[in-house]
Amino acid sequence: MSYLELRQVSKSYGAGATEVQALCEVALAVERGSLVAVMGPSGSGKSTLLTIAGSLEEPTSGEVVIDGTSLAAMSRNDKARLRRRTIGYVFQEFNLLAGLTAVENVSLPLELDGLSVKKAHTAGMAALAEVGIAERASHYPDELSGGERQRVAIARAVVGERHLLLADEPSGALDSMNSEAVMRMILTACKRGAAAVVVTHDAQLASWADRVVFLRDGRVVDQTVLPPSPEALLEESSRPHR
């Protein structure tokens, strides 16, 4: 069963002559353990899709189902709990709180969810260790490089028992090596059983996904089919040359 499912989700803003259709009957299913990338140009509805999947916005029509439960059937409190416990968000701008250290940024969602400061700190440190920057735990965001800040943001997204990872252009303005590191971390979370959706216009980022869905003018227009094995690719490219 899919962990995240969007069923014929549409979203429009405004009304009448000024109405803008951001999403139109989008269907998307993401299994646990799999990474799906959504590619499309600016204004194609990528970010709207992500905010609706993460219950930050309501669809105009259609349904979002997470772990078998429809968001429409949930109270505001239930949705808030779902966002705190189950969903991890990674944004382009990292969105770290400047007055908190790296580990405090990571452990904050757990503390807000009622975990003791000590336990939240331990989990926060474990998440930072997982993304390879435990030694920077007591630094503030402005003391970290762009790559380190995004690692903290990913640690915050995967801390605790989060099963759904939603990332919007997660490599931001990072260079290629740091972007690759970001995708490896998201992939590691998937291998541990999370379901992840990454929206991006960057084909190199999208190519880390198991499946790439193409969005145009708010509609899913196409998707990749499961690629053959890497070995098949090597055989294909093993041609003689001059």
Add this chain to the structure above:
Amino acid sequence: MSVRHALLAFLSEGPKYGLQLRQEFEESTGEVWPLNVGQVYTTLQRLERDELIESDDRGEEAGTQKAFRITEAGREELDTWLSTPPDMTEPPRDELVIKVLAALHVPGISVHDVIQVHRRYLVELMQQWTRLKEDEADFDLTFALVVDAELFRLDSVVRWLDTADGRLKRAALEAPSAKRGPVIRRRLVARR
């Protein structure tokens, strides 16, 4: 890739045998480009004929494998080749570009759909190359460089498709009566 210059590069490290050179060539390209023994020896013969390398004839007389070493002229040739940029002054004749340009003229065909077919194919290829990178433990430096080169090459084509898609969309909005999209005023000379 020039086999000739790659062999000179390996010989610049010191004298080597033909089979050894073949093995080093394959390893240096992450085994993506296999090379047959015949190609190695033919190239070595030509390099020797051009006095860019020389062989150890005594080894041949004794019935053992021939060792090759680079000459001073060979080093100069290698230095010149390394620092000479490949000719990129003229756009290559790119089949994909031609297909997209041709689609603008075909009635009943959506150029955006044509672009998407190619975009999906390229992203699928990129997924396959990226899978080769997934296991860092099996991923040596040379192989990483080769895979990166391929990913950046494919990525640049996807970016061009994305830009073409956006440019055509904007052109259609600005001139709704135009049937064929923007007029290309400059004639580009394609290389054969």
